[in-house]
Amino acid sequence: MTDTITETTEMTGSEIVIRALKDQGxxxxxxxxxxAVLPIYDTLFQDNELxxxxxxHEQGATHAAEGYARSTGKPGxxxxxxxxxxxxxxxxxxxxxxxSIPLVVITGQVATHLIGNDAFQECDTVGIxxxxxxxxxxxxxxxxxxxxxxxxxxxxTTGRPGPVVVDIPKDIQFKKVIYHPPGHIRHxxxxxxxxxxxxxxxxAVKMMAAAKRxxxxxxxxxxxxxxxxxxxxxxxxxxxxxxxxxxxxxxxxYPASGPAWLGPLGMxxxxxxxxxxxxxDLLICLGARFDDRVTGRVDAFSPSSKKIHLDIDPSQxxxxxxxxxxxxxxxxxxxxxxxxxxxETGAASDPEALASWWDxxxxxxxxxxxxxxxxxxxxxxxxxxxxLYELTKDRETYITTEVGQHQMWAMQRFKFEEPNHxxxxxxxxxxxxxxxxxxxxxxxxxxxxxVDIAGEASVQMTMQxxxxxxxxxxxxxxxxxxxxxxxxxxxxxQLLHGGRYSHSYSEALPDFVKMADAFxxxxxxxxxPDELDAKIMEMIDVKRPxxxxxxxxxxxxxxxxxxxGAAHDQMILSDSEDEPEVTEAGKMLV
Amino acid sequence: MxxxxxxxxxxxxxxxxxxxxxxxxxxxxxxxxxxxxxxxAETDRTAHTSRITLVTSGTPQVIDQIQAQxxxxxxxxxxxxxxxxTPGIEREMALVKVAGTxxxxxxALRHAQSFGAELIDTSDTSxxxxxxxxxxxxxxxxxxxxxxxxxxxxxxxxxAITRGAEAM
Numbered sequence: 119m120t121d122t123i124t125e126t127t128e129m130t131g132s133e134i135v136i137r138a139l140k141d142q143g144x145x146x147x148x149x150x151x152x153x154a155v156l157p158i159y160d161t162l163f164q165d166n167e168l169x170x171x172x173x174x175h176e177q178g179a180t181h182a183a184e185g186y187a188r189s190t191g192k193p194g195x196x197x198x199x200x201x202x203x204x205x206x207x208x209x210x211x212x213x214x215x216x217x218s219i220p221l222v223v224i225t226g227q228v229a230t231h232l233i234g235n236d237a238f239q240e241c242d243t244v245g246i247x248x249x250x251x252x253x254x255x256x257x258x259x260x261x262x263x264x265x266x267x268x269x270x271x272x273x274x275t276t277g278r279p280g281p282v283v284v285d286i287p288k289d290i291q292f293k294k295v296i297y298h299p300p301g302h303i304r305h306x307x308x309x310x311x312x313x314x315x316x317x318x319x320x321x322a323v324k325m326m327a328a329a330k331r332x333x334x335x336x337x338x339x340x341x342x343x344x345x346x347x348x349x350x351x352x353x354x355x356x357x358x359x360x361x362x363x364x365x366x367x368x369x370x371x372y373p374a375s376g377p378a379w380l381g382p383l384g385m386x387x388x389x390x391x392x393x394x395x396x397x398x399d400l401l402i403c404l405g406a407r408f409d410d411r412v413t414g415r416v417d418a419f420s421p422s423s424k425k426i427h428l429d430i431d432p433s434q435x436x437x438x439x440x441x442x443x444x445x446x447x448x449x450x451x452x453x454x455x456x457x458x459x460x461x462e463t464g465a466a467s468d469p470e471a472l473a474s475w476w477d478x479x480x481x482x483x484x485x486x487x488x489x490x491x492x493x494x495x496x497x498x499x500x501x502x503x504x505x506l507y508e509l510t511k512d513r514e515t516y517i518t519t520e521v522g523q524h525q526m527w528a529m530q531r532f533k534f535e536e537p538n539h540x541x542x543x544x545x546x547x548x549x550x551x552x553x554x555x556x557x558x559x560x561x562x563x564x565x566x567x568x569v570d571i572a573g574e575a576s577v578q579m580t581m582q583x584x585x586x587x588x589x590x591x592x593x594x595x596x597x598x599x600x601x602x603x604x605x606x607x608x609x610x611x612q613l614l615h616g617g618r619y620s621h622s623y624s625e626a627l628p629d630f631v632k633m634a635d636a637f638x639x640x641x642x643x644x645x646x647p648d649e650l651d652a653k654i655m656e657m658i659d660v661k662r663p664x665x666x667x668x669x670x671x672x673x674x675x676x677x678x679x680x681x682x683g684a685a686h687d688q689m690i691l692s693d694s695e696d697e698p699e700v701t702e703a704g705k706m707l708v
Numbered sequence: 709m710x711x712x713x714x715x716x717x718x719x720x721x722x723x724x725x726x727x728x729x730x731x732x733x734x735x736x737x738x739x740x741x742x743x744x745x746x747x748x749a750e751t752d753r754t755a756h757t758s759r760i761t762l763v764t765s766g767t768p769q770v771i772d773q774i775q776a777q778x779x780x781x782x783x784x785x786x787x788x789x790x791x792x793x794t795p796g797i798e799r800e801m802a803l804v805k806v807a808g809t810x811x812x813x814x815x816a817l818r819h820a821q822s823f824g825a826e827l828i829d830t831s832d833t834s835x836x837x838x839x840x841x842x843x844x845x846x847x848x849x850x851x852x853x854x855x856x857x858x859x860x861x862x863x864x865x866x867x868a869i870t871r872g873a874e875a876m
Contacts, residue, residue, distance in 0.1 A: 248731060249738050253782040256726070273782060307723055307785050433776035436769055 131260050131291040132157040135224065136165055138267040141300050144195050145169060146186060146561055148179040152199025153239055154226025157291035159197075171561060171590055174582035176203050178554035180210020180281075181580065184219045185555030188541045189516055190562045191344055193220040193274050200226045201239030204285070205246060209548060212250040214281035216545025217367060218342055220274040221281035222267075223251075229289040230258060243285045252280030260293040268300040277310025278431040279342055310430065314447030319455040321443055322402070322426050323465050326456075329400035330471035331423075331478075332360045335383065335412075338367030338544070339405015339429060341537045343449035348537040350453035351404065352376070357460060358467050361479055363391035365406045366529050367544045374533035380479070381488070384412040385680050386526040389487035389689060390479055392678075395420050396686035397478070403427045405449045408438040409545070410707070418685030428452050487678045487691055488530050497647050499524065499599045499670040503531045503571065506597060509654050514566040516559045518542065520552040520576030523605035523676045528571040550579030556594040557587050567595070567658060574600040574667075575624050584637040587663040595657050595664045598630060601672040609675045614682070614700050634665035643667040682707040710768045715744070717790040717798055717868045718775065719876055720760040723783040724750050731781050732760060741766065741774050745800075745843075745865035757785065761868050763843075788876050790868040798868040801840040804850060807833050808857030816856040823849050834859070 129137060135158050139147065146169045151159045162170055173179040176198045183194025194214075198207050204225040214221045228237040244256045253273050255266045266284055274282045326332060334355060340347045348371045355362050355378050362372050363383040372379060381388030383395050395401065401423040406412070408427075413419040416438055427435055428445040435444040445452050459465070490500045503524075517532055518541040519525040525542055534540050541559060543551035552570035560568040570577075577598055587594050599605075607622040634641030640660050644653040650668070657664045678689045683704025722728045729748055736743050744763040751759040764774060771789065778787045790796030804825070806816045813835070820827060820837045823845075829836035839849050843866055850861055870876060 244727060245730070248727065249734055258726075305782075308782050431780065433773065433780050435776070437773060440769075 126296060128294045129297045130157065130161070131263055131286065131293050131295075132161040134260075134263050134295070134297050135267065135286065135291070136161045136168065137297055138264055138300070139195060140167060142268070142271045143192070146171060147195045147197050148173055148182040148186070148558065149197035150176050150179055150199065150203060152203050152226060154200035154228060154288050155197060155203075155224075155291075157288065158224070158226070158286075169561075170197070171557075171586065173554065173586050175580065176206035177209050177550070178557075178580050178583040178586070180207050180214065180221065180223065181548070181551050181554035182558035182561070182583070183221050183223075184210060184214050184217075184551070185518055185541045185558030186562050187219050187221060187558075188341075188555075189538050189559040191538065193222050193271060194558065196221060196223040198223070198225055199239065200228055200243065201241045203239075204241055204243040204283075208246060208250055209546075211247055211281045211283065213543050213546040213548045213551060215250050215252065217543065218279050218338060219281065220279035222270050222274050223281060223283045225283055225285045226291075227256065227285045227287040230287045231289070233287065243283065247283045250281070251283050252278075254283035254285065256285045257287065257290050260290045260295045263290060263295070264298045269303060269305065271300075272303045272305070273308060277308075277312070311432070311446050312430065312448040312451060314428075314445050314452040314455055316455070318443055318445040319452065319459050322445060322456055323459045323463060325400055325424060325426060325443065326358060326360075326402065326460070327465040327467065329360075330468060331398045331475045332358070332400040332402065332467075333380075333394045333398045334360055334362040334402045334404060335364070335395060335406055336362065336368045336371055336404045337365040337406025339449050340368055340371040343405065345537060347371070347405075347450035347453060350450055350457060354453055354457050354460075357457065359472055360402070360467065361394055361476070363387070363395060365409070365412055365544070366542060368406060369529065369540045370534035370537045373535040375535060382529055384409075385414065386530065386676055386678065388530070389485045389678055389691065390482040392680065392686040392689060393482045394479055398423045401425045404453070405429060407434045410438070413438060414680045415683055415685050420686075485691065487689070490674075492647075493671065494647060496671045497644065497650060497668060499527055499601065499674055500531060501647060502599055502650060502668050502670060503527050505650050506569065506571070506654060507532050509651065510567055510569065510658065513658075514563070515539065516541065516556075516563060516566055516568045518552040518555040518559060518568070518570045520570070520572045521547045521549045522573045522576060522607075523601075523609065523674075524571050524573045524599040526606075526676045527599075532571070549576035553577055553580050553594070553596055554583045556596070557583055557590075557592055560587075560592040560594050561590070568593075569595045569597050572596050572598045573605060574598050574602065574627060574630070575604040578628075581633075584634070584639055584663060584665065588638045593661050593663055595666060597657070597666045598668060599670050600627075600630070600667050601670050601674065602627065603672055605674075606676070612675070614705055630665045630667035634663075637663075637665075639663040639665055641665050641667065643669065645669045713765050713767060714771065715763065715765045715791070716771050717796065717866055718762045718764065718778070719788050719790055719868055720762060720778055721785040721876060722758050722760060722781075723785065724756045724758040725783055728758070728783045729760070731783065732762075732778065735777055735781065736764075736774075739773075739777060741770065745863075747865035747867050761790075761866050763866050786876055788870070790870060796868050796870045798842055798866050799840060800843045800846055800864055800866045801838065802846045802850070802861050802863045803828075804837045804839060804853055804861050805859040806835045806837070806853050806857045807859050809833060812856050816853060819849075819852050819856070823852075825849060
């Protein structure tokens with residue numbers, strides 16, 4: 119707190135907003151002004167502590183806040199106007215809800231007496247955002263404003279994190295009332311369960327010690343729990359000697375260089391991760407949610423295993439997959455409980471069973487499912503990511519992505535050693551996420567190298583945010599794997615729809631180098647493998663935003679792949695194999 | 709996994725704040741759950757709580773999911789499955805309009821009396837009965853009235869409560 123506020127200091131609604139943000143430890147806001155938030159922007163103008171990052175579209179503001187949140191563990195804060203300001207934020211809200219990212223989004227609303235009158239830039243913001251937020255509020259009385267704002271931060275950041283919206287009518291922003299600073303919140307109804315019960319912890323350790331073919335399957339819940347959860351996870355993996363795989367969202371919780379690492383699992387996961395999951399006798403799911411991209415065909419998912427599921431959200435238990443032992447609570451607390459129980463009871467893994475399990479895994483690893491055929495003449499997208507990794511691995515590097523083939527290649531090939539360094543749109547699969555997310559990450563980590571691994575189609579969805587990067591001197595690197603196709607759409611059309619490439623060709627592409635120039639950023643183009651390293655180094659060395667146009671093989675497909683409706687042991691590893699047999703039911707699964 | 713579809717009555721205690729019903733209904737439509745009946749009213753004015761009684765159907769796994777998803781809504785205090793409590797009590801009220809003359813008319817009146825339905829309005833050609841009973845009994849009463857000049861029915865939906873001394 120900067121200056122003292124007495125119990126009798128009256129403040130306007132907009133002063134309360136700014137004050138509450140500061141009291142909640144906010145340093146950065148991503149936003150866009152408009153009629154219904156003018157009073158708040160006026161207060162912001164007179165404030166010299168909060169840093170406001172002017173975005174070019176409200177969707178960009180939400181993704182920037184997501185990148186900021188995921189790379190720092192702090193909530194991302196967004197300020198937008200009513201009507202279109204709010205509706206443009208809906209994609210980012212939904213994205214954050216699916217990936218459990220804490221966001222506090224403040225929207226302006228028309229004055230209370232105009233609500234329901236189809237006023238200019240009016241929309242039913244709480245109605246529209248109800249299904250895409252963890253919770254939302256329309257502030258009808260300025261006396262409730264401070265409480266609601268503090269509650270908003272509390273709900274966004276505790277339990278399973280998620281986005282919240284506080285909709286503030288314009289007249290409320292002018293009204294004067296006494297401000298209440300944040301205090302201890304005991305919510306009337308909201309009580310997230312963070313401390314796991316002891317019973318299931320004891321049972322879990324027994325099951326783990328008895329397992330012959332165990333595997334850890336971890337997810338974004340470990341990242342959300344905080345760095346301590348990742349540390350404890352590493353300890354538990356070492357203690358047990360069990361193999362570990364992770365979802366897209368969980369990368370970095372266990373280091374990719376760790377001996378027990380199998381790579382990610384799921385549709386484009388590694389052969390060894392998927393076969394291990396398929397054949398295990400104990401699946402220990404920690405902070406993941408058995409998403410359809412992970413399970414494939416649910417009735418064939420890990421058919422012979424007992425399943426332990428740790429999650430802070432009870433509704434995830436038995437949602438998709440039948441669980442034998444649920445543990446409800448925060449990942450770090452549960453991991454600590456398991457480790458302590460393991461040590462105290464002198465539990466031990468079965469060494470012989472584990473050794474032969476690892477032998478089996480070594481055979482699957484020997485398939486080298488991520489191998490690809492490189493070329494001397496065209497840049498293979500896999501090669502581009504490998505080189506990007508090699509040339510950036512010794513720096514403090516944060517990676518964001520858009521959505522599609524490039525995202526899956528990045529997941530497979532970029533090696534994450536630490537949590538919070540990988541920002542991607544997992545659940546919603548939002549093309550256009552990566553560029554603004556990178557901007558948010560860079561704002562939080564000004565000296566780090568922040569790279570958005572992008573596709574030429576995705577990046578055009580939020581391209582306008584380059585302008586914000588230039589304005590705020592944020593030297594983000596947009597590394598575009600330009601294959602002139604919506605690559606994943608093209609791949610599915612090839613595999614599932616008889617090679618009828620309906621509208622997946624990126625016709626009339628802009629010249630990204632000239633475009634960078636027009637934005638006042640730096641454009642770099644790489645066209646052949648032999649020049650790639652030098653160009654990547656050039657990109658790293660430039661202390662300005664860069665659009666990197668990396669022209670890659672247009673026809674490369676992303677393997678390995680579990681075709682829709684298939685089981686984990688029915689992976690296709692390369693183009694050379696027979697076309698996968700996808701059933702009609704499989705085609706419907708997306 | 710058990711795949712048999714079962715009918716369950718859920719009691720949901722919520723904070724009586726604006727939009728709370730929309731949250732509950734939106735959850736059901738958004739996730740594709742059934743609502744067979746829905747009853748809601750404020751039950752504690754000082755505590756600002758309302759009780760929502762929902763009749764839904766699904767496999768045991770879906771019923772568990774519905775309860776867990778309801779529990780996730782911020783203004784929800786508690787969710788209980790009345791069908792699982794041993795055995796909860798359910799009542800519903802219906803207003804049943806029957807039209808006709810002569811024998812059918814007297815037949816309807818006779819059945820209504822034996823059902824304990826109350827005659828609350830009458831005209832030369834019509835009766836309105838009020839019947840408050842278990843939902844199945846109301847179904848049976850309507851079935852009985854169908855051939856006797858049944859015109860229309862208005863039902864309140866189910867109100868339910870657990871037995872014993874405890875509150876939910």
